[in-house]
Each structure stands twice: as C-alpha cells, then as structure tokens.
Amino acid sequence: MMKVLFIDTVHSALEEKLVEHGYLVQHYTGWSREECLSLLSQVQGIVIRSKFKIDTEFLNHAPQLKFIARAGAGMENIDVYEAESRGVVCINSPEGNRDAVGEHAIGMLLMLLNHLKRADLEIRQGIWKRAENRGTEIMGKTIGVIGYGNTGTRFVKKLMGFDARILVYDKYKKGIAESWFEETTMDHIFQEADILSLHVPLTEETFYLVNEEFIHRFKKPFVLINTSRGKVVKTAALVKAMQSGKITGACLDVLEYESVSFEKLDQEQLPDDFKYLLQAENVILTPHIAGWTHESNRKMSEILAEKIIHRFGSFN
DSSP states (O other): OOEEEEOSOOOHHHHHHHHHTTOEEEEOTTOOHHHHHTTGGGOSEEEESSSSOBOHHHHHTOTTOOEEEESSSOOTTBOHHHHHHTTOEEEEOGGGTHHHHHHHHHHHHHHHHTTHHHHHHHHHTTOOOSGGGOOOOSTTOEEEEEOOSHHHHHHHHHHGGGOOEEEEEOTTOOSOOBTTBEEOOHHHHHHHOSEEEEOOOOOTTTTTOBSHHHHHTOSSOEEEEEOSOGGGBOHHHHHHHHHHTSEEEEEESSOTTBOTTSSSBOGGGOOHHHHHHHHOTTEEEOOSOTTOOHHHHHHHHHHHHHHHHHHHOOOO
16 A cells, blocks of 8 residues: 655545545645654655745655655645655646636636726726727737647647747757747747747746847847746846837746745736836736646546556555
C-alpha cells in the first residue's frame, strides 16, 4: 500500500481512483506547512497545487517519498531537480487544463477588442454609446505566440477560425509549423505582431521576460495577453508601455503580485503600477482562473490518477 497526502484540495476523481486501486489517502488541506512537515516521515506520495513550496527542507522530512503530484501545469513551487535527485518522481497534469487556458485567452481578447466590459457597464447605467464602443476584429491581425507547449498549442488551434496570421516561437521546439500557423523567430514576431500571447513556464529564463527592452523591440503597438505566470511580465514596464501607447491593451489572468499559492494578491506589495491597471479601461483582469474551469478541474485529477497508477501500479 502507498500512503498519499493531499495538501491541497483537488477534484474528488483523483482520490476515488487512487482508493479504487488500493492507495491510502489522507487529507491535510487546512494544515500549515509546519504542520504538514510533521506528517511526512511515513508518506510515499504528495498531492499539491500551489499551497506552498516543496524545497530541500520539505524533502528532508519525507525520506519515503516516491512522487509529488501537481494538479496543474506549472512546477515552479517544486524543486524538481532536488526531488528527482532523490528518486522522487514529479508529475503534473497540463493536459487537463490546456483547452481551458486557450478558451480563456481568446475570451479575454474578444472582451478587450470589442469593449464588452465597458459597454455592458454603460448599458446597465442607461448609457447607450455605439460609435464609442466600436470593436476591432481579430481577422487579419498578426498574432505572436511565445511557447508551443500544452496551452500554446491549444490557443493556436482555437484561433484557427478567426482568419488571423499566427506566428509561433518556441526556443526549445523546431519543425512545429502546421498549415494554419508559421514557425518563426522572436525577431519576426517583434517586427510583425499586433497581438502577443505568452504560454511559457516561470523559470529563471522567463522571469521578467517582458521588460522594457523586450517591449521596445516591437515595431508596432500591440496587445499583450498573459495566461502563463505573473512574474513573466514586469508590471512597471507594462504600465510604462501602456502610458506611451506602445501596448494598446492587456489581458492579464496572472499578476506579478500574486501570493505563492495564487489564492490572493500579496497586499503588502501593491504599488501604483497595479493601481493603474485597476483603473485602465483597456485592461482585462481575471484572478488566475484561465486553467480552472469545472471541466478542467476534473480532468486534471483524472490525468494525475492515470499517471500515478501507470507509474506505481495498483495495490489491490
């Protein structure tokens, strides 16, 4: 039998499948990190979203640990290198929420380009403005996509019906071009893009990827979409570019100022740049929910269960 500790809440499908295959599941979702550390000595598996970091100290308390299962895509809250050096398998489930992210990104873009947020509020206040709320079409625009992993592929696929030109850049993938998009370089995206969508993990390489220098390299004003991680974009640089007109609008599901768990904003680190975003009409904000639909919540658990059982087997 394998004992699995659920540190975060996830869809019940994961527990149901593991129990069905003889795993012993225990929930400590309301416990603090310090309280969880005291429980790890007899644990073989951990299920987590983003509640806190799994680092060397954490792993030192879990000598029997065989796997860490992350319900979601990003692994930045787990020291994967340290875990794998100890023989701990790190599992995530990006396949479960990739379609949700793709749909959400397009939904935010449509909301921005067609002034849906403003028009809806005005109508509710008895204000009827047509010319002022005239929209902009996606058709005919050039959309740059950075990152062609799970969410990048789905975002591109869902754009197919909009008759836009799609340029895709992935530093670590070559030969990915399909009939409906072009594989390209960042320089080409800098020259051609009207819209830029980010689909990269948060790493040392992508931390503040979108900074003043990066933005300055774009030839045309552009719209920015970020459904990846907040710290991929330097907010101060974004605001400066919006004030100058270099960035004409932003769709942000993630923010630089989120807490580690993504459950709230870090209230002690909210500068004037963030206040600008709150007041700007050409900014669409959502609370890190692009990948968290009712459907994806279940799919992420089902996929984790499949991967765990495939790797470690059944205990019945």
